[in-house]
Amino acid sequence: xxxxxxxxxxxxxxxxxxxxxxxxxxxxxxxxxxxxxxxxxxxxxxxxxxxxxxxxxxxxxxxxxxxxxxxxxxxxxxxxxxxxxxxxxxxxxxxxxxxxxxxxxxxxxxxxxxxxxxxxxxxxxxxxxxxxxxxxxxxxxxxxxxxxxxxxxxxxxxxxxxxxxxxxxxxxxxxxxxxxxxxxxxxxxxxxxxxxxxxxxxxxxxxxxxxxxxxxxxxxxxxxxxxxxxxxxxxxxxxxxxxxxxxxxxxxxxxxxxxxxxxxxxxxx
Amino acid sequence: xxxxxxxxxxxxxxxxxxxxxxxxxxxxxxxxxxxxxxxxxxxxxxxxxxxxxxxxxxxxxxxxxxxxxxxxxxxxxxxxxxxxxxxxxxxxxxxxxxxxxxxxxxxxxxxxxxxxxxxxxxxxxxxxxxxxxxxxxxxxxxxxxxxxxxxxxxxxxxxxxxxxxxxxxxxxxxxxxxxxxxxxxxxxxxxxxxxxxxxxxxxxxxxxxxxxxxxxxxxxxxxxxxxxxxxxxxxxxxxxxxxxxxxxxxxxxxxxxxxxxxxxxxxxxxxxxxxxxxxxxxxxxxxxxxxxxxxxxxxxxxxxxxxxxxxxxxxxxxxxxxxxxxxxxxxxxxxxxxxxxxxxxxxxxxxxxxxxxxxxxxxxxxxxxxxxxxxxxxxxxxxxxxxxxxxxxxxxxxxxxxxxxxxxxxxxx
Numbered sequence: 039x040x041x042x043x044x045x046x047x048x049x050x051x052x053x054x055x056x057x058x059x060x061x062x063x064x065x066x067x068x069x070x071x072x073x074x075x076x077x078x079x080x081x082x083x084x085x086x087x088x089x090x091x092x093x094x095x096x097x098x099x100x101x102x103x104x105x106x107x108x109x110x111x112x113x114x115x116x117x118x119x120x121x122x123x124x125x126x127x128x129x130x131x132x133x134x135x136x137x138x139x140x141x142x143x144x145x146x147x148x149x150x151x152x153x154x155x156x157x158x159x160x161x162x163x164x165x166x167x168x169x170x171x172x173x174x175x176x177x178x179x180x181x182x183x184x185x186x187x188x189x190x191x192x193x194x195x196x197x198x199x200x201x202x203x204x205x206x207x208x209x210x211x212x213x214x215x216x217x218x219x220x221x222x223x224x225x226x227x228x229x230x231x232x233x234x235x236x237x238x239x240x241x242x243x244x245x246x247x248x249x250x251x252x253x254x255x256x257x258x259x260x261x262x263x264x265x266x267x268x269x270x271x272x273x274x275x276x277x278x279x280x281x282x283x284x285x286x287x288x289x290x291x292x293x294x295x296x297x298x299x300x301x302x303x304x305x306x307x
Numbered sequence: 308x309x310x311x312x313x314x315x316x317x318x319x320x321x322x323x324x325x326x327x328x329x330x331x332x333x334x335x336x337x338x339x340x341x342x343x344x345x346x347x348x349x350x351x352x353x354x355x356x357x358x359x360x361x362x363x364x365x366x367x368x369x370x371x372x373x374x375x376x377x378x379x380x381x382x383x384x385x386x387x388x389x390x391x392x393x394x395x396x397x398x399x400x401x402x403x404x405x406x407x408x409x410x411x412x413x414x415x416x417x418x419x420x421x422x423x424x425x426x427x428x429x430x431x432x433x434x435x436x437x438x439x440x441x442x443x444x445x446x447x448x449x450x451x452x453x454x455x456x457x458x459x460x461x462x463x464x465x466x467x468x469x470x471x472x473x474x475x476x477x478x479x480x481x482x483x484x485x486x487x488x489x490x491x492x493x494x495x496x497x498x499x500x501x502x503x504x505x506x507x508x509x510x511x512x513x514x515x516x517x518x519x520x521x522x523x524x525x526x527x528x529x530x531x532x533x534x535x536x537x538x539x540x541x542x543x544x545x546x547x548x549x550x551x552x553x554x555x556x557x558x559x560x561x562x563x564x565x566x567x568x569x570x571x572x573x574x575x576x577x578x579x580x581x582x583x584x585x586x587x588x589x590x591x592x593x594x595x596x597x598x599x600x601x602x603x604x605x606x607x608x609x610x611x612x613x614x615x616x617x618x619x620x621x622x623x624x625x626x627x628x629x630x631x632x633x634x635x636x637x638x639x640x641x642x643x644x645x646x647x648x649x650x651x652x653x654x655x656x657x658x659x660x661x662x663x664x665x666x667x668x669x670x671x672x673x674x675x676x677x678x679x680x681x682x683x684x685x686x687x688x689x690x691x692x693x694x695x696x697x698x699x700x701x702x703x704x705x706x707x708x709x710x711x712x713x714x715x716x717x718x719x720x
Contacts, residue, residue: 107482176447176598179443179598179603181597182596182597183595185603216614219604219614220611221604222603222605223604226453226606230446230451230452231450231452
């Protein structure tokens with residue numbers, strides 16, 4: 039995939055693009071491309087073999103210019119709609135990971151007519167009483183100089199190599215440190231209040247998207263409890279849930295082959 | 308003569324933690340369980356602390372400093388204006404410095420404007436009004452997203468100051484706090500309004516905002532190496548850009564001091580409370596051990612530009628004040644100055660000469676320091692340290708900053 043940028047309504051937006059076929063808008067998560075990862079993930083690369091993938095960075099993430107007025111998921115929905123207009127995407131697959139899954143669900147409930155198929159990977163966004171989303175902001179605060187709490191929240195095995203490489207204790211490169219700061223600063227704009235990462239009305243709005251919807255998450259998701267994924271699957275009239283054993287929240291990094299093949303199968307059916 | 312202004316700052320720490328606190332708890336902030344609060348031992352605690360500040364007024368300190376923290380053992384002033392209100396009644400001369408209220412945590416900054424205006428009247432015009440954005444722990448305490456903090460803070464400050472100076476009623480159309488009726492009763496006593504102080508940690512954005520409005524910049528740091536001098540120079544440059552001339556009174560710093568009869572006695576008396584302060588009160592804030600909530604991503608309010616500068620700055624080690632391993636290391640850091648009146652005077656004079664900052668905000672009480680020790684330290688400071696510092700700094704500042712005389716003439720006219 040190629041990285042480039044363009045101006046949308048006066049602000050620079052960075053994005054990865056690649057492949058051909060049905061357009062697929064990919065909305066990234068935190069432990070993901072444009073979040074803590076600079077390159078295109080294996081899942082993105084695989085998706086680009088069968089679709090025209092467009093994966094933009096949110097305002098303030100990676101190389102996209104920050105928007106000081108962005109204060110809610112509603113603001114982010116609007117910025118994303120501007121991007122959809124700019125790319126002239128009329129009907130497309132919508133895939134979102136983590137907070138991108140939340141954003142994708144918000145867009146699907148508002149503009150179901152634009153979406154061919156909807157796939158959410160470990161989405162946040164719901165308030166499920168008695169089942170709190172983890173405090174990722176607290177988890178990323180150093181404990182005895184390490185960020186082990188964040189690794190354990192995002193990965194089934196916080197001691198795994200993938201966890202240690204994506205959420206390293208020390209960011210050695212300035213760019214890496216800045217990307218991490220950007221990702222969490224952006225996340226705080228939309229997900230710090232209410233605590234955390236949900237829109238209290240999203241659940242009752244999901245019924246509006248009646249097309250095919252797939253929710254994938256790791257069975258050991260310590261950030262967004264798996265009953266959130268179940269609620270998404272239940273509330274979408276055509277929702278289905280895929281639980282991947284042995285994986286956590288960052289299932290797309292922990293088992294990219296399975297996640298890619300599930301996505302490709304779902305989108306091509 | 309324009310001598311250095313000496314303030315007495317109290318943090319009001321919780322002093323009754325068990326000895327094994329550090330072994331069993333990861334933080335003294337946000338998540339520290341309030342089962343550790345001892346009702347009986349804490350009876351009268353606020354009064355003891357308030358009385359120490361009242362003693363500061365009696366000893367002739369230029370001002371008494373309070374600040375706001377929540378859900379922590381470092382500082383029990385969830386509402387510094389409540390303490391300021393008590394001081395307004397029990398003190399006569401000292402300025403009362405609320406440094407600071409945290410408007411981004413509140414629903415409506417008018418409440419701050421009103422309380423400060425009340426305090427200014429209640430204290431016969433002795434209020435210095437501080438405003439700050441709040442740090443990482445406060446983000447968690449009140450679930451305030453830090454990226455919005457600075458935008459809210461500056462709109463709040465401008466609204467408060469306008470509510471003090473402009474005739475009401477008027478309406479305010481700002482994006483964060485739109486208000487139909489702004490019509491302050493009472494108005495503050497001081498004209499045009501109480502002095503405004505804003506803390507910052509050397510981010511260029513904060514300096515710009517403070518300088519262009521002509522407010523006092525308070526360097527919010529507990530480390531005083533070359534950084535204080537560098538910050539003063541930076542701030543002077545920023546002021547110049549806005550056609551203003553820096554004087555030492557445009558800036559303040561926090562210092563920590565313990566004075567006793569001799570160096571040996573000072574160390575012997577200060578060690579226990581200072582280590583209590585470093586190991587317990589700074590845990591969660593300025594200490595790597597445990598869960599530090601001040602510098603992790605997602606909670607500081609610094610802009611991306613400031614954070615990049617922070618990442619680029621050379622750092623000798625990741626150690627913070629609370630990580631100091633030995634008393635010698637602590638002394639080398641110059642963060643806490645402990646000694647006889649002569650030692651403390653020499654060290655502070657060295658600091659004043661080097662940094663040329665005119666508002667020294669000094670913490671005298673640490674962690675679980677006993678009342679009589681805090682009072683003795685304050686008294687020895689007031690009687691044997693302050694006079695020389697005032698005398699020598701008056702000469703120095705008048706020589707180095709001739710503009711001070713011009714400003715005085717201007718004010719008199």
